[in-house]
Amino acid sequence: MKFLIFVIVLIWPLSHLNAQTIKINTRFENDSVYLDFVNPFIAPIEINLTPLDSTKNFIKVKPYALLKQSGTFTNALVIPQSKVKDTSSIISTDYVTFKGSFGNPNSIVDSEYRYSLPYSKGKRYKIVQSFGGKFSHNRPQSRYAIDFNTKIGDTITASRSGTVFYVKEDSNEYCRTRKCVDKGNKVLILHNDGSMAHYVHLKQNGALVATGDKVEEGQAIALSGMTGFTTTPHLHFVLFKAGGISIPFKFKGQKTNKLKQGKYYRRKH
Incomplete structure (x- = not known):
């Protein structure tokens, strides 16, 4: 198993383009590359993945996950190995649009606090x-x-x-x-x-x-x-x-x- 550090977009005020790091685990099985995203933060993270027009015909994408601290989004992205130019450095934004934001949408915020x-x-x-x-x-x-x-x-x-x-x-x-x-x-x-x-x-x-x-x-x-x-x-x-x-x-x-x-x-x- 290989471990990569992937730069993602995490949405927050006035700095929604700030780069944070989230770990990606990569596995090579049956001529495909499997990517798992791991949340290293204490706060939960919502992840949304959308394939690019140029890649949607050959990759497999899970569109959404809500990750708790240390949670793993398993098999989030599967890419045929033949479509990967450099297997030592896979940047998943070459294949999908990746958006992430802190927080759990199921939380009930106390509006009277x-x-x-x-x-x-x-x-x-x-x-x-x-x-x-x-x-x-x-x-x-x-x-x-x-x-x-x-x-x-x-x-x-x-x-x-x-x-x-x-x-x-x-x-x-x-x-x-x-x-x-x-x-x-x-x-x-x-x-x-x-x-x-x-x-x-x-x-x-x-x-x-x-x-x-x-x-x-x-x-x-x-x-x-x-x-x-x-x-x-x-x-x-x-x-x-x-x-x-x-x-x-x-x-x-x-x-x-x-x-x-x-x-x-x-x-x-």
């Missing part, structure tokens, strides 16, 4: 972009996002208890166009109802937690920064359900879901 503001108690920050903001909160992946005007190095805290399932902190790049969308440092946390919080634009090497850590609400998790698709230092906070779709949420002590752009909010709870 009240989140803590994502910074230290007593601190106050201005909202520079709220739900539906015209600059970048105008897509399904970012419609229900809040941008706080944090400074570089400010402490970011967990808005809800959960498990860290992804950390990126290696970037020091930013720009005002979407070509920098995959340069944003971030911490992603999975909650017990299946929802997922994304804390984005963090400082290089600014993560205070690691993948697999259990965190409590109000715990320091990162330092704010200016990385990725941005024009100013800030924290981009957004909540997701499965499918890479942002969802509305409420903060403790606030009467309405949507925080107002230009207004300051102090964390009291």
Whole structure:
């Protein structure tokens, strides 16, 4: 059996083109190559495969799978060995369109949960972009996002208890166009109802937690920064359900879901 690392598309807000790694196991049997996809992440992943027009007449494809942590999508793709130019390096996107997204679509998200503001108690920050903001909160992946005007190095805290399932902190790049969308440092946390919080634009090497850590609400998790698709230092906070779709949420002590752009909010709870 051979083991390959395959670059896939994992959907999430403002960076749905970010490359993550998922392992592919390959087996050679009866003149065919069999590919199994393995989920290395703590969070579940939905996988959708569609054969290319140029390959659909000779490959076998399983179109969908929902993988738990360490779950395997067995025989996801079967390719005649005669159609494989280099058996030592099979890139499955040569044969199929591959899309993946974090989350379990069967999870029932608690829409009434009240989140803590994502910074230290007593601190106050201005909202520079709220739900539906015209600059970048105008897509399904970012419609229900809040941008706080944090400074570089400010402490970011967990808005809800959960498990860290992804950390990126290696970037020091930013720009005002979407070509920098995959340069944003971030911490992603999975909650017990299946929802997922994304804390984005963090400082290089600014993560205070690691993948697999259990965190409590109000715990320091990162330092704010200016990385990725941005024009100013800030924290981009957004909540997701499965499918890479942002969802509305409420903060403790606030009467309405949507925080107002230009207004300051102090964390009291």
